[in-house]
Amino acid sequence: MGCGVSRWLADIDPALSEIIILIGAAVAMLITRITSYYWPDGRTRADDDELREALRRARLEYMREKREREEGDD
Amino acid sequence: MTTTGNETTCVTIWGRCVKPVAIGPLLVTVVLFVNQILALLPNYEPILLTPDSSLGAIAALSGLSSLFMIWSWIAKQQIMYEVGLLFGVGAWAGRAVEVSLDNTGFQGILPLGFAVTMAGLYVAETSNRWDVV
DSSP states (O other): OOOOHHHHHHHHOHHHHHHHHHHHHHHHHHHHHHHHHHOOOSOOHHHHHHHHHHHHHHHHHHHHHHHHHHHHHO | OOSSSOOTTSEEETTEEEOHHHHHHHHHHHHHHHHHHHHHSTTOOOSSOOOSSOSHHHHHHHHHHHHHHHHHHHHTOHHHHHHHHHHHHHHHHHHHHHHHHHSOGGGGHHHHHHHHHHHHHHHHHHHOOOOOO
16 A cells, blocks of 8 residues: 555656655755754864863973973983 | 764774664665665565665665775774765665655655664764864
């Protein structure tokens, strides 16, 4: 028991239902890609700035310690 | 948390992280691919309810999806899993359209559910990155 739309489409043109299914698949993939691009990940610009600042400080601290170690070796 | 990332909480087999939520999409998509191939072969019967409206397109999409997901696990490439999930969304959405066209719309809800689940996984995989450096 079914509505048999695909059989009706196949009577018009055998490739028609194949094309409709491919369009459905392509639309679903496109919506997924666009959604993932705009999906909020709970991260604000302030979070990014804070993380960048923390990384910058950590890098400076590492370089300072490295320099002190090298001077100690000399 | 990503479905394939190497966090410390996952079980490791052959040096690779294994998570059930990453295996699920692979399992159902491989079954769909095998079903479409069996439906295409002349002397074999498909293992799932399969209208004969579109066999090649869904076979191609599910085959690519399975290939990329297996590749990502073997080669430890996260991007391949994401591409595999995207093709999987296409394969299952295509099957939802196929089944809905040939049967009542309610029959298409199960494959549509798989498509939405894989789309959600894709969003989770791609949105959880702290790549600000």
